[in-house]
Amino acid sequence: MLWYFDYVEPVFRPPSEARSLILQATIGCSQNGCTFCGMYKMKRFHCRPVEDLVAEMRSIPLPHRAQIQRVFLADGDALVYPQDGLLQILDALAEHFPALTRVACYASPNSLTTKTVDQLRQLRAKKLRILYFGLESGDDATLELINKKFTAARMLELCRLAQQAGMKLSVTAILGLAGTERSAEHAAATADWINALSPEYFSLLTMFRRHNDIHFERINQLSNGQVLEEALAIVRRLNPQRTILRSNHVSNSLNLAGSYPKDRQRLIAQAEVALEQARRSPEWFELVPEYEETHY
Ligand SMILES: C[S@@+](CC[C@H](N)C(=O)[O-])C[C@H]1O[C@@H](n2cnc3c(N)ncnc32)[C@H](O)[C@@H]1O
Ligand code: SF4
Structure with missing residues (x-):
């Protein structure tokens, strides 16, 4: 991550934006009510003025600016930034970073409701090319439990609009989110939702x-x-048209990586082997994962 500015901490970005310049267009998350997510609970949501962002771009030494190819707009759902301002930010990025190839941001369902397909097309034409979207679960009862405030069907509709506008989508879901109570429903509905959308x-x-x-x-x-049983249930049901699966987050005990439809059988086999191995270590199998992020 390229570190030029005094960020309002904590700052998060997807693993695939590790080499991007992070520009904090917004602070916090416009939804900020999901019970499972503590990423922005300490921040009051607001949009930063365009002038401040342009001043930050100008503060980067000229020779460094020429090296910057990718920009990630933080924080939690920068797509919610009002359209005119967002277009100005994208214009300023193109002006100040001559080698810019792509801009990305997180997009909550709430932020997607603030844009029409035409507006998303305008943003795409100015290099906002990829949206990171938290589905979390395709199961409505689980979505209600976590207070996501949108049904799976509505989120599918919103993501389809983004696809129509030519945006690439990177969707996340969470193993274990529904607890033992709805693990089976969560796995099945999440796989079905991904099959229906085929995000990139x-x-x-x-x-x-x-x-x-x-x-x-x-x-x-x-x-x-x-958790491994749930992961296997998902990959057994997963069958999207053109989707790259990655499960390389530090919280995962099983790392899966492959492209659908090509690698479907291999991914199922890999999850089956992992589960068989886990069954041979009953102590580990029964243990509840303890991973915690405590640095802020
Ligand atoms: C900034 S959000 C994604 C974009 C957008 N805010 C949204 O909700 O659609 C980051 C993602 O990290 C994941 N996440 C957040 N807190 C988590 C936790 N405690 N355990 C596992 N995953 C978590 C969720 O998938 C969440 O959607
Ligand atoms: S919308 Fe995204 S960032 Fe905001 S609280 Fe929910 S999961 Fe967290």
């Missing part, structure tokens, strides 16, 4: 602790083995 990228994370005790009080946590 699909990533699986595993539920971990980070300012989200309220969520853990509402579920019976999955053990290590049950």
Whole structure:
């Protein structure tokens, strides 16, 4: 991550934006009510003025600017930035970074409701090319439990509009999110949702602790083995048209990587082997994963 500015911490970005310049167009998240997510709970949501962002771009020494090819607009759902301002930010990025190839940001369902297909097309024409979208689950009961505030069907509709506008989508879902109570429904509905959309990228994370005790009080946590069972249930049902699957987040015990439809059987076999191995270590199988992010 290229570090030029005094960020309002903490700053998050997807693993694939590790080499991007991070520009904090917004602070916090416009939804900020999902019970499982403690990423922006300490921040009051607001959009930063365009002039401040342009001043930050200008503060980067000229020779460095020529090296910057990718920009990630933080924080939690920068797509919510009002359209005129967002177009000005993208114009300023093109002006100040001559080698710019692509701009990306997180997009909550709420932020997608603020843009029409034509507006998304305008943004795409100015190099905003990829949106990172948190589905979390395709199961409506689980979405209600976590207070995502949107049904799976509505999120599918919104993501289809983004696809119509030519945006690439990178979608995340969370293993263990629904607890033991709805693990089977969560796995089946999540795979079905991904099959219906075929986003460019699909990533699986595993539920971990980070300012989200309220969520853990509402579920019976999955053990290590049950997380693998859930992952297997998802990959057995997953069959999208053109999607790259990655599950390389630090919270995952099983790393899966492949392209659909080509690698479908290999991914199922890999998850089956991982589960068989886990069954041979009953102590680990029964253990509840303890991963926690505590650095802020
Ligand atoms: C900034 S959000 C993604 C974009 C957007 N805000 C949205 O919700 O659609 C980052 C993603 O990290 C994941 N995440 C956040 N907290 C998590 C936790 N405690 N355990 C596992 N995954 C988590 C969720 O998939 C969440 O959507
Ligand atoms: S999951 Fe996304 S929309 Fe929900 S609170 Fe976290 S950042 Fe905001």
